[in-house]
Amino acid sequence: MAFAQITLEEKQARLAELKDVKEQLAARGWFPGTSGDLSACVGKYAPDEFYFAITSSAKDKAMHTPEDFLFVDAVGEACETTSLKPSRESLIHAKIYRMTGCSAIFHVHTVFNNLISEFYGDQGFIPVQGNELIKELGIWEENAAIEIPVLPNYVDIPSIAKLVPGAIHSDIPGFVLRNHGIYAWGNSIWEAKRHLEAFEFIFELEYRRLALLR
Numbered sequence: 268m269a270f271a272q273i274t275l276e277e278k279q280a281r282l283a284e285l286k287d288v289k290e291q292l293a294a295r296g297w298f299p300g301t302s303g304d305l306s307a308c309v310g311k312y313a314p315d316e317f318y319f320a321i322t323s324s325a326k327d328k329a330m331h332t333p334e335d336f337l338f339v340d341a342v343g344e345a346c347e348t349t350s351l352k353p354s355r356e357s358l359i360h361a362k363i364y365r366m367t368g369c370s371a372i373f374h375v376h377t378v379f380n381n382l383i384s385e386f387y388g389d390q391g392f393i394p395v396q397g398n399e400l401i402k403e404l405g406i407w408e409e410n411a412a413i414e415i416p417v418l419p420n421y422v423d424i425p426s427i428a429k430l431v432p433g434a435i436h437s438d439i440p441g442f443v444l445r446n447h448g449i450y451a452w453g454n455s456i457w458e459a460k461r462h463l464e465a466f467e468f469i470f471e472l473e474y475r476r477l478a479l480l481r
C-alpha cells in the first residue's frame with residue numbers, strides 16, 4: 268500500500284488543531300505539572316516509515332510557545348535539527364502508530380484514570396458495561412461489555428513500549444498505565460479527543476459507582 272505525504276498546509280493545519288486540543292485539555296486540568304503529551308502523524312510512507320509532531324518534553328502544556336511541538340521519526344527520535352527535546356514518551360507513541368496506523372495519540376494523567384488503574388491493576392484490565400459513552404469508542408452493540416487494558420508503569424520507557432503490542436485490542440482505542448495515565452488514539456485529532464473524553468467519563472463514572480457501593 269502506498270501512503271502520501273501531507274502538504275505543508277495540511278501539516279500546519281494539524282499543528283493548529285493539536286494546539287487547540289492542548290488548550291482545551293489544559294483548561295480541564297488534564298496536564299497537572301508538566302505531565303501528558305500529544306501527537307499527530309504528519310507523514311507516512313509505509314506502515315513502518317512515518318513521522319509525527321509531538322509535544323516537547325517537560326513543558327507547561329497550558330502555555331503556548333513556538334517550542335511546543337517538534338517532529339520525530341518512527342522510533343520516536345527528533346527528525347529535524349532542533350534544541351528541543353521530544354516527549355520522554357515518544358517511543359510509546361511511535362509503537363502505537365506502528366501497531367494501529369492511527370492519526371493522533373493523546374496521553375493525560377488524571378485523578379480518575381490513576382484511581383481506576385490502581386483499583387483494577389492486578390487483573391490487567393478495567394471491565395466496563397452499561398455505560399452509554401462506550402458508544403463514543405465506536406462500539407454500538409447492545410449492553411456492550413468492554414475491557415480496557417492496564418499496563419504496569421516503569422520509569423524505563425522502552426520497557427513499557429515492549430508491552431504496548433499486548434495492550435492493543437482492535438476495538439478499544441486506548442490503554443492505561445497503572446498509576447500513571449491513559450493513552451487514547453484515533454483516526455483523526457478530533458476522534459482521538461472524543462475517545463479520550465469517553466474514557467475519562469467512563470473512569471469517573473466507574474469511580475463514583477464503586478464509591479456508592481462502599
Ligand SMILES: CSCCC(=O)C(=O)COP(=O)(O)O
Pocket residue numbers: 300301302303304322323324325326353354355356374
Ligand atoms: C512530569 S510527569 C512524568 C513524565 C510523564 O509521564 C509525562 O506524561 C510527561 O512527559 P513529557 O516528557 O512528555 O513532558
Ligand SMILES: [Zn+2]
Pocket residue numbers: 302303304356374376447448
Ligand atoms: Zn505520562
